[in-house]
Amino acid sequence: MEYATVAPALVLVLVTTVILAVGKMGLFSKKWDPRGQHCFVTGGSSGTGLALALLLVKRGAHVSIVARNEGKLQKAIAELEGQRQSAEQIIKSYSFAVDSEAGSAAALQAASEAHGGRCPDAFFLCAGASRPSFWIDQNEESMRKDMDSSYGAQAFTALAATKEMVKQGVKGKVVFVSSVLGYFSIVGYSTYSPGKFALRGLAEALQSELILYGIDVHIVFPGTIYTPGYETENLTKPKVTLKIEESDSGSTPEYVADAIFKGVQKGKFHITVDFLGHIFRASSAGSSPRNSYLSDMFFALIGYVRGFGVSLRCRSDTVQIALPIWRLTVDSTVRAHRVEHEDYLRQRGYTGAK
Amino acid sequence: MADWNQHCFVTGGSSGTGLALAVMLAQRGADVSIVARNKGRLDKALETLEAARKTPKQILKAYSFAVDSEAGSLAALKAASEPFGGRCPEALFLVAGAARPSYFVEQDEELLRNGMQISYWAQACTALAGSKEMARQGVKGKIVFVSSVLAFFSIVGYSTYSPGKFAIRGLAEALQSELKLYDIDVHISFPPTIYTSGYEEENKTKPAITLKIEETDSGLTPEQVAAGIFKVSFPPFIVRALTAAKWFLPVWRKTVDSQVKRHRAEHQEYLKIRGFFST
Numbered sequence: 001m002e003y004a005t006v007a008p009a010l011v012l013v014l015v016t017t018v019i020l021a022v023g024k025m026g027l028f029s030k031k032w033d034p035r036g037q038h039c040f041v042t043g044g045s046s047g048t049g050l051a052l053a054l055l056l057v058k059r060g061a062h063v064s065i066v067a068r069n070e071g072k073l074q075k076a077i078a079e080l081e082g083q084r085q086s087a088e089q090i091i092k093s094y095s096f097a098v099d100s101e102a103g104s105a106a107a108l109q110a111a112s113e114a115h116g117g118r119c120p121d122a123f124f125l126c127a128g129a130s131r132p133s134f135w136i137d138q139n140e141e142s143m144r145k146d147m148d149s150s151y152g153a154q155a156f157t158a159l160a161a162t163k164e165m166v167k168q169g170v171k172g173k174v175v176f177v178s179s180v181l182g183y184f185s186i187v188g189y190s191t192y193s194p195g196k197f198a199l200r201g202l203a204e205a206l207q208s209e210l211i212l213y214g215i216d217v218h219i220v221f222p223g224t225i226y227t228p229g230y231e232t233e234n235l236t237k238p239k240v241t242l243k244i245e246e247s248d249s250g251s252t253p254e255y256v257a258d259a260i261f262k263g264v265q266k267g268k269f270h271i272t273v274d275f276l277g278h279i280f281r282a283s284s285a286g287s288s289p290r291n292s293y294l295s296d297m298f299f300a301l302i303g304y305v306r307g308f309g310v311s312l313r314c315r316s317d318t319v320q321i322a323l324p325i326w327r328l329t330v331d332s333t334v335r336a337h338r339v340e341h342e343d344y345l346r347q348r349g350y351t352g353a354k
Numbered sequence: 355m356a357d358w359n360q361h362c363f364v365t366g367g368s369s370g371t372g373l374a375l376a377v378m379l380a381q382r383g384a385d386v387s388i389v390a391r392n393k394g395r396l397d398k399a400l401e402t403l404e405a406a407r408k409t410p411k412q413i414l415k416a417y418s419f420a421v422d423s424e425a426g427s428l429a430a431l432k433a434a435s436e437p438f439g440g441r442c443p444e445a446l447f448l449v450a451g452a453a454r455p456s457y458f459v460e461q462d463e464e465l466l467r468n469g470m471q472i473s474y475w476a477q478a479c480t481a482l483a484g485s486k487e488m489a490r491q492g493v494k495g496k497i498v499f500v501s502s503v504l505a506f507f508s509i510v511g512y513s514t515y516s517p518g519k520f521a522i523r524g525l526a527e528a529l530q531s532e533l534k535l536y537d538i539d540v541h542i543s544f545p546p547t548i549y550t551s552g553y554e555e556e557n558k559t560k561p562a563i564t565l566k567i568e569e570t571d572s573g574l575t576p577e578q579v580a581a582g583i584f585k586v587s588f589p590p591f592i593v594r595a596l597t598a599a600k601w602f603l604p605v606w607r608k609t610v611d612s613q614v615k616r617h618r619a620e621h622q623e624y625l626k627i628r629g630f631f632s633t
Contacts, residue, residue: 101463103392135485135532139426140479151517154630156463163459167631185519185527187535194474197505201516209458211614212563212621240535288507289607298442310576334534341535 007330014019031265032173035060039112042098042121042127042157045072047227048124048177050079051257056124059085059261062090063110067127070095075261081352090114098127099153112164119164119190122173124260127156128195129229130179132188132237137348150195162206162215174262176203178274180223183280187334188241207269220260220271221281224250225258240337244330248323249274361413361444363434365421365480366390368399370550373499374580375447380406382436385413387434387443390450390522393418413437421478423473427483435487440488444495444613447583450479451500451518452552454513459630466514474520478525484504489512494537498583499526503546510614511564543583547573562624564618 018350039056039320043049044065053065057080065080068075073093080091092114096107112119129149133142158174183195203219209218224230230250234242251259256273263271269289272281282299362379366372367388376388388403390396396416403414405433415437419430435442438539452472481497488495503521508516526542534539547553553573556566574582625631 021446021556093576101466104594119360135480135482135529137491138482143478143482144475147521155466155517159458159461159463159466168627185524185531187528187532190525190528190532193524193528193597194478194521195524197527198470198474198517198521201505201508201518201520202521205510205516206458208610208614209510209513214618289611330531331534334531338535346554353512 002050003118012313029033032267033059033265034122034261036062037122038062038064038120038263039122040064040066040108040161042066042107042123042153043092043177044124044126045069047126047229047251048256048260049124050076050223051123052082052126052260053125054083054164056252057089057091058085060085060089062115063092064090064109064114064216064219065093065097066096066111067093067097072077074310081113085305097191098157099148101156104157107157108164118172119161119168121170122175122264123157123161124175124177124179127153127157128177129191130181132192132241134188135190136345138191140299146191146203147195147198150192151198151202154194155242158202158206162213164211165215170192171263173216173218174206174210174221175260176217177260178203178219178223178276179223180280181202182221183277183284185246186241186330188238203269207289216267218257218264218269218271220263220273221254221277222251222259223277224248225256226250226252240334240341243337244333252341255274276307359385359474361387361434361438361441361443362445362447362483363387363389363431364447364449365389365477366432366500368416370449370552370581371545371548371576371583372449373399373402373446374401374576375583377406378577378580380412380414383412385407385412385438387417389417389419389430389434391418391420396609399479402616408418414488421480421485422471422607424479424483427480430480441561442484442491442493442495444493445498446480446484446495447498447500447561448480449500450476450480452513453502453504453515453556455556455564456514457511457561457623458513460628461514470515470518470521473500473515474521474525477522481525481529485529485536485538488538489536495555496541497529498537499540500583501526501542501544503544505544509564509610511561513543522563539602543579544629545574545579545582547571547576548579556580563614563621566617567613 005340033054039061041049041053041063045067049065053063053076057065063080065073065076073095077091077093084091092111094107094110096110098107108119119313131144131146154176158176161174176199178199179196181193182200185193200219203217207217251273259273260271270276278299282296359444362384364376364386367376374387378385386403388396388399396418400414400416407414415428415434417433420426421430431442442543443561454469454472477499481499486495489560499522504512504516505519505523520580523542523629526540547568
């Protein structure tokens, strides 16, 4: 290739990279401050939602937590009050099921009453649950139920929230909580990953579309979070899935809440919480708005390393940082499980044509 | 080219990409069952399929079923298995689906669910029924999903479509791993714009800003997409829409975002006219 044509092209790439990197490093942008903002948190009575609500109260926000169980909500409110910074803060809880537009709109309206009818400024959609299981054990009803709890629980609130914000001209924020299982998937998550990927698809469309209204969109991709929900899901998780996840480390809800807060503060679109999350984010970013072009290149490169399995000790865990290698090892684990799985199927009466 | 003895089951097989794929498979000697709802279209499609017949022994059939439910999919599979002594198809090509681009704020729960129905459940339900049958009968087959490039990214107008297409991708990712338990292969195709009657339909109601952003896009014919799917399903590996200059994507994203920003005022007018602010 002619040097004369390569050099200008390289310069162009370099200049573009620097511009994007500087722009995204936030040197010239303001950080989001929750003080005095009304934050609406679904799934706010436990786990990550509660941890996030506590953090926001500590930072001076007005906080409305929404969940179904009144008992859990009362306990949560007591904790939130313990973090109150000023008498002006409006800290409330509302018992609603938000996995429908009607439920979400009702919750929204209730929460807006204490603010003279003005809808919340920021929506943190932490509602959702996982129920890992084998695909062939599903039927249409169980598939739809899981889609409702992994996707519907946030999509319909986003719909109600967006419509209200647009009607009232509130230039707010919508924060989805997906999962690293919204970047990739493995055996056991055939009814969960579709919902978590769907949230990502919605966030991608809305990131673009809500520019029409000055509304920001963020989406978080945590890994394992040590909550009561996690313990419940492990009770029925397929053994082969547990085996693959053996060496995974997780995070506390406080750690995840902190990462969500910092990511939203800095205006990040895709927010990842741990090293593996960063690698997947960078490897699949495509045309999604980038957070930091330079560090994404680093993570993406690690993700693409082929040929050699390189181990990295990260917070006392061994993480294989070559994604294709990782994929091969996961696939082998599944294949090795076949014989045991046939026994499982036989025990469940899964033989012969129906 | 060698004769095949694969029984290929194609949903959305009476038109567009599904029909193009069915024709390609028939030309190569496969047994083909096309499934769709509209009997009239199926009859015409079967004629086209017959014209592509390679050998007299091939079984080419059309079945009228709605496959966006497990029951409907299972009924269709059973019907298609009858000429084969009850043996289920070896290859499922899940091409059923459609897009209805529209503004998010004009949706309601039912419309969002509808969007999922035509972009996700239309394929997921058949994948479920098909996997179970294959697992029961010990058929080491393949399942081919058809997603969209709108499963890699999205833009204004596709909030009722991208979730479903990303969800297909999530399902394929999980099943690619899990169906190794049964030696069933999983593939997923990500076509861009396809010039079909479906595409003309969606453009009738597509938001103006979306049309504008897509102005410079080129698309593919159903035959081109079918050829791509076919080439990759035999032998098996996952198709990805390759982007030659990845570094360019963030720049592209910025230009699209700017276009949307510039459209704000016009959009406010649009909403006012539609009575959005008075509900």
